[in-house]
Amino acid sequence: MSYFKHHVFFCCNQRPEGEDCCASRGSVELQTYAKDRIAALGLKGQGKVRINKAGCLDRCDDGPVLVVYPDNVWYTAIDKSDVDEIISEHLQNGRIVERLKI
Template sequence: MSYFKHHVFFCCNQRAEGETCCAALGAVELQTYAKDRIAALGLKGKGQVRINKAGCLDRCDEGPVLVVYPDNVWYSFVDKADIDEIISEHLQNGRIVERLKI
């Protein structure tokens, strides 16, 4: 069994000016928001959810992106409402958010 039920990696890669990257699309701020929401909901820790920053996940053209393991589900997102939906639907209730899936 995995240490975490869900391990979520947010691409927070910063590329050179003018190149598409998740960091320039708000990924760092939304990763922090997701981490804080998971803690506030009591979902942080062993057997639950871990939110991490990642370097380049090589999908910046679809970004910003995150991936949920062990489910291997990739999402694009644009705002806190999208993050809240991923947390509520996928991480808490096990339902993939099809409209955000890439």
């Protein structure tokens, strides 16, 4: 069995100025928000959810990008409400958020 039920990686890669990337689209702030929400909801820890930063996930055109393992589901999250929906629907209730899936 996996140590975490879900392991979520947010691309937080920062490319040189002028080059589009997830970090320039707000991914670092969204990752911090997700981490705080998971903790506030009591979903953090062994057997639960882990939120991590990742380097480039090579999906810049779809960013900000995150991936949920072990489900191997890739999402784009534009704002905090998208993150809330992914947490509520996918991480808490096991339902993939089709509108955000890439």
